[in-house]
Amino acid sequence: MAIRLQQNEMRKYFSALKRRYKLLLAVTFVVFFCTVLLAIYLPAVYESSAVILIERQEIPSDLVRSTVTSFADQRIQVISQRVMTSENLVEIINKYQLYENLRSKEPLEVVVELMRTAVIMEMISADVVDPRSGRPTQATIAFSIAFEHRSPSVAQRVTNELVSLYLNENLKNRTEAALESSSFLADEADRLREQVGAMEQRLATFKEANVDQLPELSDFNRRILDRTENELLEANRNIASLQERKIYLQSQLANTNPYSMVIGESGQRIASPQDRLKELSTEILSLKSRYGDNHPDVARMQKEIDIMRASNASRGGSKDLYLAIKDSEMRLASLQQKYSDAHPDVVNAKRELANVRAEFAQSTPLESRYGPNQQEADNPAYIQIKAQLEATNTELDSFIDKRSELERKLSDIERRISQTPNVEREYRALLRDYENSAAKYQEVAAKQMEAELSQKLESERKGEKFTLIEPPQLPEQPSKPNRFAIVILGMFLSLTAGFGSVATAQAMDNRIHGRQGVQELLGVPPIGVIPTIVIDGQKARTVQTTLFTSALVIVAIAVLLTIIHTQYKPLDVVWFVLLRKIGF
Amino acid sequence: MEKIKQALARAKLERGAESTGNDVKVHEPKVSVAPPGKLTTSINYSETQVLKIEKEVLIQNRVVLGLENDEPTTAYKILRTQVQHRLSAKNWNAVAITSPSADQGKTLTAVNLSIAIAREVQRTVLLVDLDLRNPSIPKMFGLRPEIGVVDFLLDDIPLSEMLLNPGIERLVILPAGRSVVNSSELISSPKMGDLVRELKARYPSRIIIFDLPPLLVADDMLAFAPYVDSTLLVLEDGKTTKEELVRSVEIIGEERLLGAVLNKAKEIQPTYY
Numbered sequence: 001m002a003i004r005l006q007q008n009e010m011r012k013y014f015s016a017l018k019r020r021y022k023l024l025l026a027v028t029f030v031v032f033f034c035t036v037l038l039a040i041y042l043p044a045v046y047e048s049s050a051v052i053l054i055e056r057q058e059i060p061s062d063l064v065r066s067t068v069t070s071f072a073d074q075r076i077q078v079i080s081q082r083v084m085t086s087e088n089l090v091e092i093i094n095k096y097q098l099y100e101n102l103r104s105k106e107p108l109e110v111v112v113e114l115m116r117t118a119v120i121m122e123m124i125s126a127d128v129v130d131p132r133s134g135r136p137t138q139a140t141i142a143f144s145i146a147f148e149h150r151s152p153s154v155a156q157r158v159t160n161e162l163v164s165l166y167l168n169e170n171l172k173n174r175t176e177a178a179l180e181s182s183s184f185l186a187d188e189a190d191r192l193r194e195q196v197g198a199m200e201q202r203l204a205t206f207k208e209a210n211v212d213q214l215p216e217l218s219d220f221n222r223r224i225l226d227r228t229e230n231e232l233l234e235a236n237r238n239i240a241s242l243q244e245r246k247i248y249l250q251s252q253l254a255n256t257n258p259y260s261m262v263i264g265e266s267g268q269r270i271a272s273p274q275d276r277l278k279e280l281s282t283e284i285l286s287l288k289s290r291y292g293d294n295h296p297d298v299a300r301m302q303k304e305i306d307i308m309r310a311s312n313a314s315r316g317g318s319k320d321l322y323l324a325i326k327d328s329e330m331r332l333a334s335l336q337q338k339y340s341d342a343h344p345d346v347v348n349a350k351r352e353l354a355n356v357r358a359e360f361a362q363s364t365p366l367e368s369r370y371g372p373n374q375q376e377a378d379n380p381a382y383i384q385i386k387a388q389l390e391a392t393n394t395e396l397d398s399f400i401d402k403r404s405e406l407e408r409k410l411s412d413i414e415r416r417i418s419q420t421p422n423v424e425r426e427y428r429a430l431l432r433d434y435e436n437s438a439a440k441y442q443e444v445a446a447k448q449m450e451a452e453l454s455q456k457l458e459s460e461r462k463g464e465k466f467t468l469i470e471p472p473q474l475p476e477q478p479s480k481p482n483r484f485a486i487v488i489l490g491m492f493l494s495l496t497a498g499f500g501s502v503a504t505a506q507a508m509d510n511r512i513h514g515r516q517g518v519q520e521l522l523g524v525p526p527i528g529v530i531p532t533i534v535i536d537g538q539k540a541r542t543v544q545t546t547l548f549t550s551a552l553v554i555v556a557i558a559v560l561l562t563i564i565h566t567q568y569k570p571l572d573v574v575w576f577v578l579l580r581k582i583g584f
Numbered sequence: 585m586e587k588i589k590q591a592l593a594r595a596k597l598e599r600g601a602e603s604t605g606n607d608v609k610v611h612e613p614k615v616s617v618a619p620p621g622k623l624t625t626s627i628n629y630s631e632t633q634v635l636k637i638e639k640e641v642l643i644q645n646r647v648v649l650g651l652e653n654d655e656p657t658t659a660y661k662i663l664r665t666q667v668q669h670r671l672s673a674k675n676w677n678a679v680a681i682t683s684p685s686a687d688q689g690k691t692l693t694a695v696n697l698s699i700a701i702a703r704e705v706q707r708t709v710l711l712v713d714l715d716l717r718n719p720s721i722p723k724m725f726g727l728r729p730e731i732g733v734v735d736f737l738l739d740d741i742p743l744s745e746m747l748l749n750p751g752i753e754r755l756v757i758l759p760a761g762r763s764v765v766n767s768s769e770l771i772s773s774p775k776m777g778d779l780v781r782e783l784k785a786r787y788p789s790r791i792i793i794f795d796l797p798p799l800l801v802a803d804d805m806l807a808f809a810p811y812v813d814s815t816l817l818v819l820e821d822g823k824t825t826k827e828e829l830v831r832s833v834e835i836i837g838e839e840r841l842l843g844a845v846l847n848k849a850k851e852i853q854p855t856y857y
Contacts, residue, residue, distance in 0.1 A: 526843065
């Protein structure tokens with residue numbers, strides 16, 4: 001049963017086809033005819049193309065690396081964008097008066113768009129091995145630019161124009177890129193240089209400010225510390241010993257009579273006038289206390305004392321006067337202890353004291369009032385000791401000074417040492433910053449140099465460049481349309497359309513056709529199939545219709561041919577052209 | 585021959601038994617038959633009007649007389665055979681002919697089929713025009729009868745006055761009469777039922793063909809369906825839609841469908857019988 005069914009299917013199709021053959025033929029014919037018209041009528045378009053090769057850099061890239069780093073096709077696209085701006089295209093359109101018809105009717109944007117579609121850019125690649133991964137890839141080695149136009153000469157000229165635009169743009173692109181790189185790096189280098197300078201300055205200032213506490217000096221400082229400590233110890237020791245000596249000498253001095261004794265012939269010591277005076281003063285006191293002031297011994301002693309005083313006074317020794325003052329003061333003090341101020345002795349003593357003081361004041365304004373004048377002392381031993389004492393004092397003073405200086409120095413060094421860690425930290429930080437800046441600067445400076453080199457590379461056209469290897473030719477054959485292809489395509493298209501329309505009609509048809517139609521629905525075929533009974537009148541009508549239709553078609557074709565003949569080309573020309581285009 | 589004799593005898597009997605209580609009085613025409621033994625019969629209608637028909641008219645109306653051996657004739661002959669086979673298989677003798685919609689050639693088919701059957705020697709055919717809205721059978725013969733079934737149903741005019749013979753042997757036509765609007769009511773009236781029963785019973789060997797209005801346009805067929813054994817559905821090639829066909833078959837019912845006739849077929853169909 002399957003076979004039978006299949007046969008039915010086939011028969012169904014065939015019968016459908018047979019039934020609708022008129023539709024099929026009509027559609028096929030019409031479509032094909034239109035296609036043929038199209039093939040004939042489409043205007044020829046000529047394409048003039050040029051090929052630009054991307055030549056690699058002459059100088060090996062190990063030596064000088066280019067700053068232009070994008071892939072070739074990327075660059076070409078970028079350049080394309082720059083070249084094919086509306087501005088450029090409008091210029092070209094005006095220069096060569098392209099699309100004149102269209103320009104008068106449509107806005108400029110439309111014309112520019114049309115031109116864009118007429119420019120064809122294609123990349124030409126080759127199979128290469130990627131040097132980094134070792135895998136075969138495609139690399140763009142060249143590209144072609146073409147322009148389509150109805151006139152071959154215009155096509156050639158415009159393509160030429162485009163080529164020069166591309167080449168120029170490429171150059172501009174590259175030099176710009178190189179320039180940008182090097183100028184950027186120059187700016188950076190400058191900035192960093194300044195920065196490094198500032199750091200250096202800071203570092204120097206810091207060093208200056210902390211000159212003693214620099215970590216570099218810490219060893220040195222320690223040594224100085226040690227030494228200073230030692231020196232201090234020594235100074236202290238010296239001071240101690242000197243002080244001992246001083247005390248010793250002082251005591252010695254105290255025990256030494258500053259005046260040398262005069263030994264008389266009898267071997268008795270002869271007291272110096274001062275000693276004598278002293279003796280007498282002491283004596284008189286005791287006499288006065290024993291005998292009173294009016295006793296002749298007292299008077300006599302007093303007179304001696306006066307004389308001695310007078311003579312001493314004439315010698316003008318302030319030492320004596322000083323002694324005298326002291327003496328008077330002592331006397332007065334003792335008298336005041338015994339008697340009241342009203343007592344005549346006290347009064348006398350006071351008067352004496354005042355006199356002596358006045359004398360003293362008169363006589364020795366400039367000399368030292370404190371101690372015995374060295375000139376006065378004449379005991380060589382005394383003088384010697386005194387001299388030693390003085391020397392010791394001086395030394396002691398100097399040592400004390402030194403000690404205080406050392407202490408100061410010590411505290412200073414200690415302070416330095418204690419501050420060194422902080423200083424060290426800060427110092428190291430500064431140093432590090434400085435070194436960093438310096439390193440960066442070095443780097444950038446190196447890069448800058450490199451960039452300048454590659455800029456040079458570009459400016460001398462030694463970098464990768466575009467070379468026109470195939471200039472645009474004057475096309476002799478039109479590139480479009482492929483009329484033969486159109487016709488062939490038209491045939492297929494028309495057949496498809498024809499069958500398609502048949503299929504559509506069939507699908508949309510809901511009527512019963514033929515015996516099969518009935519059988520399909522009822523399950524049994526019709527029990528009778530009556531053909532259309534034709535009567536003479538009808539026959540005549542069919543013929544009439546056919547005649548009428550054919551006449552109509554003929555008229556239509558004639559009109560069409562006339563149109564072609566008058567508007568496009570004369571028919572015989574068309575005929576020859578048609579033959580040639582189809583391929584004969 | 586035998587059958588006709590029997591028929592005649594019965595007719596006589598019935599005419600004799602008119603007062604048996606039947607409401608319907610059917611007067612069958614007297615038919616004088618030639619002596620038995622002769623195959624060729626020439627029936628002389630005694631009461632039926634015999635009309636002379638113009639051949640041109642018939643041809644113009646596409647009536648196939650079956651005298652030539654052309655395509656339509658063959659086709660109708662095949663149809664005839666099919667119909668007869670099926671009828672005799674079920675012992676039926678009445679067929680209703682209709683089509684889904686108008687203008688599909690149902691009436692013509694009825695006429696031509698009747699003629700084709702009539703051409704066969706053993707058969708007589710009664711063609712009843714029940715398209716009471718638009719009676720067209722007489723037109724095909726170029727006739728314009730004044731009275732018909734309608735008059736019988738409404739006015740009780742005897743059938744004998746209506747029957748016609750169009751000059752083709754063994755074919756009798758019962759026209760519709762005037763056209764009426766309420767055809768389906770008339771058809772579904774009991775009188776109609778009786779008529780049909782009577783017609784069927786009168787001559788069992790006679791085939792009765794009823795021409796009815798289009799199925800999907802009017803409900804006459806639907807009303808008439810109970811009275812008739814089978815229905816023949818006439819389709820027009822390329823015009824009848826699938827829905828119409830399906831619908832029609834639904835209405836008729838598969839048991840009652842005698843078959844489908846593809847009319848106005850466009851292709852030359854190879855025969856398979």
